[in-house]
Amino acid sequence: MDCFRALCCKGPPPPRPEYDVVCIGLTGAGKTSLLSRLCSEGSEGIVPTTGFSIKAVPFPNAILNVKELGGADNIKKYWSRYYQGSQGVVFVLDSASSDEDLEAARNELHSALQHPQLCTLPFLILANHQDKPAATTQLVKKYFELEPLARGKRWILEGSDVDNMETVKDTFGQFISLLEDKDTEPARI
Known part of the structure; x- marks a missing residue:
């Protein structure tokens, strides 16, 4: 009986918090593919985004409204016209691309x-295409000079690829924790 009461009498589960996030990166970095896979959509016929798209990406503890x-x-x-109202930033880069593209x-x-x-927001930097031989997150970290530039900021750098979505989901879980921490900061007037 207690099991039945626990299942049916508690009412609806509490709503998950929602966070507005902007996702940027060069063409071909894999932004659309990663987001489509996170939304359990097929990866057939994915084309580079022209303009922008918005997806509600569900996670067990939050929903990310990703622009x-x-x-x-x-x-x-x-x-920059689309940054207003963002609570976090996802930056996707092709970690196996040419030196010229990495510089860009x-x-x-x-x-x-x-x-x-954006400078006060949490950043998730995804070094995508880790399934390719030339990709490495340590080189990205050094080459992108993240330590000095991002000092004092809340950021995560992780490798990713569409064939290892469990790792990507775990990384987004860490990012959601950074977003939640922002909610607990005292308001600044």
Whole structure:
């Protein structure tokens, strides 16, 4: 009887907190593929995002409303118009790309880390395509000069690939913890 009461008489579960997150990175970094897999959508026919798309990504303890911004050169200049209201940033980079593309990604990440609307927010930096031989998170960490630039900020750098979604989900769980910590900070006036 106690089991029945526990199952039927408690009412609906409490609502999960929702966080508005912006997802940026260069074209081909894998933003759309990762988000589609996190939403349990098929990976067939995925094309680079032009403009932006919004996905509600469910996790056991929260829902992330992710605004994914396209990474093409003609779109990047408008990224800052979509930053307002964000509570966190997901930056996806192709960790196995050319030196030129890594340099471009590095510049974009540095701009985002220093942007007035983003500089106080938690960052999740996904070094994507870890399934490729040239990919390594330690080189990304050093090359992107994250330690000095992100000192005092709340950030996570993790490797990712669409074939290891359990690790990606765990990483997002850590990111959600950073977002939750923000809620407990005293309000600044």
